[in-house]
Amino acid sequence: MQIHLVIPGLIWPTPHATAPSGSLALPGLERLLGLGERTALAERSSDAALARLFGLHSDALPYAALRRLGEQDGAEQHAGHDWLCADPVHLQFAREHLLLTELDDSEIDQQDADALLAALNDSFADIGRFEAPAPRRWYLKLATPTEAALFPLTDVVGRPIAHFLPEGRDARLWQRTMNEVQIVLHNHALNQAREDRGLRSLNSLWFWGPGRLPERATAPCPTVLAADPLSVGLARLAGLTPQPPRTAAGLAGDTLVVLDALQRPALQLDLDSWREALAGLERDWFAPLAALPGGKLHRLRITAPGDRAGFELDVRAGQRWKFWRKPQALDALLKQIVPPPQRPEAPPGAMHTEHGHP
Structure with missing residues (x-):
């Protein structure tokens, strides 16, 4: 079984928060982060990252x-x-x-x-x-x-x-x-x-x-669990009937799961709501996946697009035996991958002016 989680908003967007996940207990996520091989994500847009998974590559997608x-x-x-x-x-x-x-x-x-x-x-x-x-x-x-x-x-x-x-x-x-x-x-x-x-x-x-709509898309998995309309539209274009994300359905076979609960709180810099949603993902997804035996879960991928940085994590069954790999805290990972601001803090409400556009 292979499971691919797409989690926009997992990367807290501002580097000024030293520990966005705070005192949250995230043992499942930390174990997965420690076990997996991490690579940088080319797309910073969650929409572009999703489209790529469905075989759509363009700078101007509809x-x-x-x-x-x-x-x-x-x-x-x-x-x-x-x-x-x-x-x-x-x-x-x-x-x-x-x-x-x-x-x-x-x-x-x-x-x-x-x-x-x-x-x-x-x-x-x-x-x-x-x-x-x-x-x-x-x-x-x-x-x-x-x-x-x-x-x-x-x-x-x-x-x-x-x-x-x-x-x-x-x-x-x-x-x-x-x-x-x-x-x-x-x-x-x-x-x-x-x-x-x-x-x-x-x-x-x-x-x-x-x-306008492309003629077709190609689904990365036979099952897609998603609730946001862009993911649902991509799945429908690929000939699938997506269902809302549910843990039991996600653990039943090869599945792409789009978990967007963190995206809106991250965009609005609503840290309390972001932490609440992250705790829900730990309970419903990260902890159950970390506990699955390697013989059942052959591969887990996590795609985490972010405005300033993004990553993909690949956890294969054989890596679960690497007991020397220690869990990695999310906050420690964010410090590694989110670059520092290039110029002084923007005015209140405009904290993202260092986006890169002139």
């Missing part, structure tokens, strides 16, 4: 079309169209920077999303049609394909958007569209009411992931 296919109403009718992710966000000033933050699940419901989308569709029918199969995941079915280079939302959260504005042939079109969308949203009565109640407004959209 993440919107793939993610759209993975929504609950995803079906073949979404093929043959060019899509954009048009995710709702909140923009705010911090010192001299205009920063982007995501909205929490509790801040927007489907009714709000539908009301705002109706206004957008009235105003922007010439560029396509907006859809919201989930309150925080919006899409634009494009009337005309775009050649703009657009940055993924995960690259931009908590950072000055000036570093991530559209580039390429259609850059001006999408910069203008973003500005016009912000005007429509700002003037909408729903946002005015939100501000009156002290809630954050949904005052912008972030466009990214343009393109």
Whole structure:
């Protein structure tokens, strides 16, 4: 049996936290980290790392079309169209920077999303049609394909958007569209009411992931366990019917498991929620896998993409006999692989300006 875990967010994104996992007891993870052979991960984007596992290699993959296919109403009718992710966000000033933050699940419901989308569709029918199969995941079915280079939302959260504005042939079109969308949203009565109640407004959209579905993908394992729509879309494109991650199902045969519970807390630098999710992964996955006999688990791979660094861990059955290999603490590993910041600490809320983009 071979099991491959993909765990975005396992690498805490800021090097300034000296011990992000703190006093958590992680004996299962530490044993696996000590036994395995570790290599650097080429992709820092979790989306790109996932796509590579399904045989898709490109600098401009159609993440919107793939993610759209993975929504609950995803079906073949979404093929043959060019899509954009048009995710709702909140923009705010911090010192001299205009920063982007995501909205929490509790801040927007489907009714709000539908009301705002109706206004957008009235105003922007010439560029396509907006859809919201989930309150925080919006899409634009494009009337005309775009050649703009657009940055993924995960690259931009908590950072000055000036570093991530559209580039390429259609850059001006999408910069203008973003500005016009912000005007429509700002003037909408729903946002005015939100501000009156002290809630954050949904005052912008972030466009990214343009393109249409590839013809096919190749699944790395016969079973895929995942809940996030991008992974589900990739599995469906490969002809599989993915199921939510469950330990019993994951230990039943050759399986790819996408565990995304750490990703959002890591993006939001919510250390308490990150630790809570990490404790859950230790209980449900790392400890059971570390306890499996080598004769049953022939190979375990862990792919951990991270914004500043990433790694892949390969644990083979024969390595379990290497008793001299000591467990490795996650915090010690993070100190080894996460590079120090290249310039002074960014303003509050913009801790990631050393991302590498000009």
